[in-house]
Amino acid sequence: MPKCKNCGEEITKFDKDICPYCGYKKPFDSNEYETRDVTQTIEFIKEDDKYNFKIKKRFIAFLLSFFLGVFGSDCYYLGFVKEGLYKFLISAVIFSVISLPLFFYTELSYYAFVVGGGVIFILSMLLSFVYIFSDTIKDKKGAFLK
Numbered sequence: 556m557p558k559c560k561n562c563g564e565e566i567t568k569f570d571k572d573i574c575p576y577c578g579y580k581k582p583f584d585s586n587e588y589e590t591r592d593v594t595q596t597i598e599f600i601k602e603d604d605k606y607n608f609k610i611k612k613r614f615i616a617f618l619l620s621f622f623l624g625v626f627g628s629d630c631y632y633l634g635f636v637k638e639g640l641y642k643f644l645i646s647a648v649i650f651s652v653i654s655l656p657l658f659f660y661t662e663l664s665y666y667a668f669v670v671g672g673g674v675i676f677i678l679s680m681l682l683s684f685v686y687i688f689s690d691t692i693k694d695k696k697g698a699f700l701k
């Protein structure tokens with residue numbers, strides 16, 4: 556807290572023009588206790604943030620997960636970009652682990668990839684029901700799905 560140069564009373568930084576105790580003008584060196592314009596530190600809401608404040612729909616998340624879940628689409632929709640990429644990566648690994656051995660070591664040929672693809676799509680379809688049955692899923696902004 557600054558002190559008045561004239562009377563020595565403790566005053567606030569907002570009393571920089573005049574001391575409320577003795578009426579002394581410029582009671583302290585104002586550059587020492589600068590008052591900041593708080594509006595400069597407020598971040599204004601950007602247009603894309605306004606969009607993100609919209610409530611994410613549970614059914615849209617379900618549909619995205621059901622049909623395009625192997626790419627992590629439902630995660631992107633809810634704002635979890637990193638998690639979506641992980642989901643896509645995990646799907647690709649499971650796909651490869653199933654398809655490649657079948658392709659190289661069985662008579663399945665290109666059907667091996669259909670099998671691998673089928674497995675990851677079915678897994679992702681089953682996973683998508685979490686959006687229907689769980690009430691605790693939130694989007695990236697922490698809002699519950701409606």
Ligand SMILES: [Zn+2]
Pocket residue numbers: 559560561562563564574575576577578579582
């Ligand atoms: Zn004073």
